[in-house]
Amino acid sequence: MAIPQLSAAQLEAAREAATQARRARAELKEQVKEGAVSFSEALDRAVADDTLSRIKVVDLLRSMPRVGVTRAGEIMENLQIAPNRRIRGLGRHQVERLQDLFK
Template identity: 55%
Template sequence: MRAALKNSVRDGSKSLSDALDECEKNDVLAHIRVVDLLKSLPRIGEKRAAEIMAKYDIAANRRIRGLGRHQVAGLKEEFH
């Protein structure tokens, strides 16, 4: 289930915003690490994911469930 979500983000069939919305509704998906979801985006690697997480003050081990509303809004705005 988690891998399927990351693959759909990777191949472009789902946007990051859609993925975050889906994670809010599903407890299993809410346990995906933020860095793993970011790295599944095209052209986002370890370094750029770390920069984005630092920009929004997201800890390296944070899971989607642990994000605040401002962090979620910032990520959605970053990849609109």
């Protein structure tokens, strides 16, 4: 499959959309880090929003206070979630177990 050729305007629009998506994901992680949004609320928002659903689960876990690389890895392993899994790839039971863990 060939890569489509985009005009300069289309490329600029795509860059802007990608930048806004990255900012939205970073903002959600920052809100979790500051405690303005609970982990469960962040998970609910991410499940409902296509842009936010592309956050890696491990990155969202690491944005929690007192959760670093090691603890995030342990949580992922205990809940049987692959290390590269994104929020959109979680099953219903995995989402429920994550929410129960941080109530």
